Amino acid sequence: MELTQELRAHTGLKWVLDKLSPMSPFGRAAIRRLPWYGPGQRAALEEEFSNIAQAIPLWAENGAPFRAMTRCLPLFHDIRGSLDREAGSPFDLVELFEIKHFLLTLEQLIAAYERLAPFAGIALISMGEALDRIDPSGRRLPAFSIEDSQHPELGPLRAEKNALEARIRAAAGEERAALLECRRLLAVREDALELEVRRTMTAALMACLPEFLANMETLGRLDLILAKALLARRYGCIRPVLAEDGRICLRQVVHPQVAAALEERGDSFTPVDITLGRGCTVITGANMGGKTVSLRAVSLSLLLCQCGFFVFAEEACLPLFDRVALILADSGPGSGGLSSFGGEVHALDTLLRESRDTVFFLALDEFARGTNPQEGAALARTLVRYLNGLRCTALMTTHYDGVSDAAAAHYQVAGLVRTVDGDEGDDPRRRIARRMDYRLQPAPPGAPCPRDALRVCRLLKLDPELLALFSEEG
């Protein structure tokens, strides 16, 4: 499944990925092409989860081998560009330096990794032979030069050149010019010999290309596991249990991006409990009651789980889908010349066409709210019925009455239930938050949508004259 930029942004996956701190260029590359663990990849996903679970205590303990490993990872340079070359084109000195640096760092990292319990599926290939080829003296110093021993003629030639250079230092005038000319010829010969050495070395190193590429791939996966573990540790994320029965069950789920924004304002996020079975579940509730946030939190949890991340909840039991989609009523301006309703319908149509014969999850935020309310309500109701007949799990928020009648299940935001006095001078957002119980409560199908719009207007300090008119109408 493709994780589009839109889906990443709307669900908050982008925010989570931005919080990852990979240490190597290979880890950064691994984040750019996250795997999607679909229904057939349960075993591989469990393996990834076990690796994360294994890495979390390593961050806490921060023992010597682990520290050595995390010290090595940031030292790597991405040498894939150097390795991607025409056959026969020799590496230059700087490229050989970079390859030596890679091999030295790899050797150190492997030594540290071998002292830890191995992660499943993370096996680095020792490249000692390649290193010996690039560092024949075995001194393992960071600098790179072409050593005398690498060509039988190189040592004698350099000795001759050095002797000449000593004479040049002492010479002046025409003598010096003549000696410099002799030196120039030797330098040209030295360059030719070095080129020969570079060619042989390049051929030997390029023969190890599969090992280089496999190691860089593995380093990326290792780095990503460590980054996921650090994220899980930082935010208290938990390992999801993979559901057998197709039901989504989240307890105390949090949307981390919204939670962080609230925290910045000095407020806190109310975690939500929700269980979703096959068919379409409907959420109704007051304006500003967090319906959309709950919708995003569920979608994000599914995406994270299927990308091999722990999730932001206290308990999560999640099935695997072929595809997870989120359709927002307001997906931004001008989506290809379509109105917000047109955009929704187009996105829905595309999804349904592409998801035939697959198991998918679909979250819909106030479907059809951009059209005539009577017609919109009827459309939403019909869509709920239609989705109930597909192999999908869907979640829809709505303000329309009569939609939940058709739903497989119905949740309602507890709403503006708290009585608070004496905060009239406070920020209206805060006043609403203080009175709002954001938790989701199971409600009977067909239970009417709450009539909280006027109270919200009052708390937002709407102009009294207009509010009076609204009240008469309401």
Next chain:
Amino acid sequence: MLREHIGSAEIVTLIGLCKNAGKTTALRRLMAELEGERLGLTSVGRDGEATDLVTGTEKPDLYVRAGDLFATARGMLALCDATCAVEALTGVMTPLGEVAVLRALSDGYIQLAGPSAAGQLSPLAAEFRRLGADRVLIDGAAGRKSLAGAGAEGCAILCAGASVDRSMEAVVAETAHVCALFGAEPPEPPGLRTAVEALETRFALFTPEGEPLELPLDEGGTPRWAKLPQRPCALWAGGAITDPLLKTLARRGAPTALITANPTHVLAGREAMALFARAGGTLAVRRTLAIAAVCANPWSAYGWQFEPAAFLAALRAAIPLPVVNVREED
């Protein structure tokens, strides 16, 4: 001869008044005089080529000794004939590739093409020292404009050559102007000195004693000069000090004490500086960068030349600093 003027300065930056001012000749001479020291060599931008790429005039080569360190772009390596070891990469990208730090394992010719942005030289100098360099020599490439913000440590050698202008008087006046700029001292009031110590903003306004004042900015972040208080003020400018800036400040109606990071930031010419000074303006620097000596080159790359003795005498009369003839073999 040059060596005695630079003393124990760990970093020496060569600054040319223009292209072909004799900077590389001065660098070669300094390298010869510093025989026995392990040098770290780099340039601001590209230098060391046999023919100057910009003006097509002949340029002297740089010939290093075994053990010397140098930083150059990887694209230049094919033009270096010393046996080399790659010691480190700097992460600094240039049109000729990343700048690498190399150690000469033999004597030989090298081509320098170092970092060109301000702020990249300090870490490089530190890297040279980590690798064992006794002294770092920086070739400041074409004209002081390309040096803006660089080389704010150690001392400088100013290379003044006939290539600047056909008129000897003009060359002497320009040299004296730059020497005067480099003579700028840190601000006198201790409060003001402390206030600008860690500033990273482009502009900041203070009372002459260093009390912060509000500086009205437009949408682009440029100060609204007309709104500056009509009394003496101290202005910090983090970027380049240009002719338009000095002219604006000269016209504002009250004296300004202008403070810049170091003298290489001042790109303004003589006239603008004089206008600014006539309006009561003064110039101070956060870090001084002393000119240790002026290297005079009476030969122009464009065909004319000054009478060496007269040129040196004129420079010595106008400048209170040691003046050395770059080609004098002593």
